[in-house]
Amino acid sequence: MIPRHDSMKITLKLFALLGRYLPEGTSGNEAVLDLSQGTTVGGAMDSVGLPHELAHLVLVNGVYLAPSERPKRILAEGAALAVWPPV
Numbered sequence: 001m002i003p004r005h006d007s008m009k010i011t012l013k014l015f016a017l018l019g020r021y022l023p024e025g026t027s028g029n030e031a032v033l034d035l036s037q038g039t040t041v042g043g044a045m046d047s048v049g050l051p052h053e054l055a056h057l058v059l060v061n062g063v064y065l066a067p068s069e070r071p072k073r074i075l076a077e078g079a080a081l082a083v084w085p086p087v
Helices: 018-022 041-047
Strands: 007-014 032-037 055-060 080-083
Touching: 007 018, 007 041, 018 080, 041 080
Parallel strands: 007 080
Antiparallel strands: 007 032, 055 080
16 A cells, blocks of 8 residues: 555544544544644544534643644644543
8 A cells, every 4th residue: 555645644532522523433532633734633633523612621732722823733643632521
């Protein structure tokens, strides 16, 4: 198989009730997503239909990302995106 240079894989972890937004067939609370290079945090959330207002706490590789940064923060190959709902 020839690798695609226009895509990347990230790990998406959704906690509590947000798990229902993971792709069908996902076991546990995480899934590996195949996204286009240049996808932002907001774009990754959009790709699974996760409403942004439900994303209370967002971490990229363990680092907090403020709501204002999510639409413009570009993810890199192998990134870990973790999202928690409001408590």
